Amino acid sequence: MVGRHDVIHQEGDLVYYSPFVFDKNPYHGVTVPILVVDLLELVEDSKNLCRRHYGNQFRGLFYKNHPLNKISVVGVVVGCRYKCIGDDAYIFMQLDDCSGSARFLQCKCLEPLAMENGLSWGSICGQKLRISGAFNLWYREMVVEWIDFIPDIIAEIEHWQSAIEFR
Secondary structure (H helix, E strand, C coil): CCCHHHEEEEECCEEEECHHHHHHCCCCCCEEECCHHHHHHHHHHHHHHHHHHHCCCCCCEEECCEEECEEEEEEEEEEEEEEEECCEEEEEEEEECCCCCCCCEEEEEEHHHHHHCCCCHHHCCCCEEEEEEEEECCCCEEEEEEEEECCCHHHHHHHHHHHHHHC
């Protein structure tokens, strides 16, 4: 149970809780559908919130006062590059969901994960994908944990509807 001792800051009706009770958050363990324009708007606010209230205890994406562990986006891969970091090979994809953002979403995917899902270096650009994973606030990139092809416009519209309901 969450109590007053778990509150670390309050702004009007918005209460910020200790990271020790984040598992009580309604979005904990849930993959939240989000539009790229909304996601990128949350980045600076989340960084400032983390600096002000959490210091080095927590560095994550927030929606209002709720930390978001996992998110899901749908869009077209408009660019990609290959990069080795240490012993791991990654494919960095730029995703555009046409939601109005002037920037693309940077997605970092381990090469074996991409290949397991039928994506090869030469076939990624132009693919319409649903990508799920965690968002790295400090690098401004999504760390891909799951990839799915979007078969038709209906699946894309369903994602948009879910993302708009989340707002």
